[in-house]
Amino acid sequence: MSEQPESNITKGADSWFNKYTMVETSPEGTFKGVKDRFNGITVDSNMETCSADSFPTILKRSLEHWIDSKNRGIWFKVHLNAASWIPELVNNGFQFHHAKNTFVTLYRWLPTEESANIPPYSHTMVGVGALVMNDRNQVLVVSENYALIAGSWKLPGGYVEPNENFIDAAIREVAEETNIRTKFDSVVSIRHAHGAGFGCSDLYIVMALTPLTEDISKCNREIARCEWMDVDKYLNHPNVHETNRNFVRTYLEYKRLGVRIDCTEEMHQVLKKRYNIYSVAKVAENGESNTTSSSTSDSNTTLKL
């Protein structure tokens, strides 16, 4: 059990940040805040304003009240225009939890008889790489302007945007970098590593996409060179990283075995929230693929209710 919603979506979306239903029993001269189901309190500086001068007194009274009331995790979502609150919160034992452009969230765990049970914020950067192979057995490759290994050929790709599906991200990146339009075929491999940007871990999802167009028009800002490279050349090219070659070998082996990692779309029965599920699918004799996870779905991203 954690102070915040768990990764299993059935444990609840974070309605506590979206609904600001204040605790109406709070004494005069304190922050009201919103209570969560773990007996924590969240104060949002946009919802309960106060001057920089009066903040220390109100904070002190509020903390006394919350300690008396046996509240547990106390959260302050502080927006840019209330940045003056931050030093005072830190003076009162608050630490940083996460931040995003216009706000930072600080927290303090009040119980002394119970160890802090605050889940860390997201610490995994997710990127996609696109393995685009045409029917002449050529792979779409790019060489970046700011490549770490100068002149190396890699797969088009980049970071997944907030709230973006992985397939959409791969299709978007290919279009941005090369102007080739594509459609989803299969996830190939997923690579996980630590110690990447901002001290995060790194998840790199390689997807096979089928090209729908042929003529390359590269993005000059990002891409130095871009071409359709014969797969045999790619698999033996000194400027292709061994891991990238392996992704191609893996994909060719999937085709030989008649397997794919497909994506289906489902909807949570209770929360009415959509999600994508990636599972191995076996390509049937007739060339159609059937996901193993569902007897009703016979195409990609079919919505299952």
Place this chain on the structure above:
Amino acid sequence: MSEQPESNITKGADSWFNKYTMVETSPEGTFKGVKDRFNGITVDSNMETCSADSFPTILKRSLEHWIDSKNRGIWFKVHLNAASWIPELVNNGFQFHHAKNTFVTLYRWLPTEESANIPPYSHTMVGVGALVMNDRNQVLVVSENYALIAGSWKLPGGYVEPNENFIDAAIREVAEETNIRTKFDSVVSIRHAHGAGFGCSDLYIVMALTPLTEDISKCNREIARCEWMDVDKYLNHPNVHETNRNFVRTYLEYKRLGVRIDCTEEMHQVLKKRYNIYSVAKVAENGESNTTSSSTSDSNTTLKL
């Protein structure tokens, strides 16, 4: 091209945060900072201290110098004991980027003729679920104390810790919640959804683990009930979410088809950094599995150099 290291690990680890090699040409009375390869500057409050009183003047001079020098992204990593810097940084056009317990990082994009090219911080919470099936066709299921749907049976699991591998996370969560020891068998499915905790997206990786012990001893803090449930009962239980049933069906289908999603460990040739790669493996006639991605690997998490 982005202001920060890209998700493709070959684009570079963020050495700019780990090495503090100051810019020695900075004028008197300015922050030196560390230059990155995108012509950005990072100042760390632990490396360059200054009093709250003198901070506004030094910041002003520094910004003038950085603008003259055509620097691009300016980053301040501000630790708790320098929290007084934050309101002044905000007054000078800085925004929050990310935060973690003892520090918050703020940034400002200086160029006016070029749109900001700052990648967002990690926005995906990663959790694991463990499908532990014994040789009597029973599934290890738990019912949580703070379940969103009271009394529902789910798979043991939880968040992946910073710098933790997914398999280790699944094995750890099963041990913590049920005291059952396990070993990795296969990834089953990966579920991706949006609008989860802290406004992040949610990645839930379901893994089949083979139990090495049998006797359950549940964690009373988190778990209300825990048992080995017959798979047929599980697949028809009204208190089992349909998605969870589907994970079990998918796994049974993998066994029938003789496929797994295996994990191999590789090392980056240049960066000498290890990573895990997940790909479909075909189980051979003799029951051994061979990952399709490698002709040399014939066991889980084999290190390939």
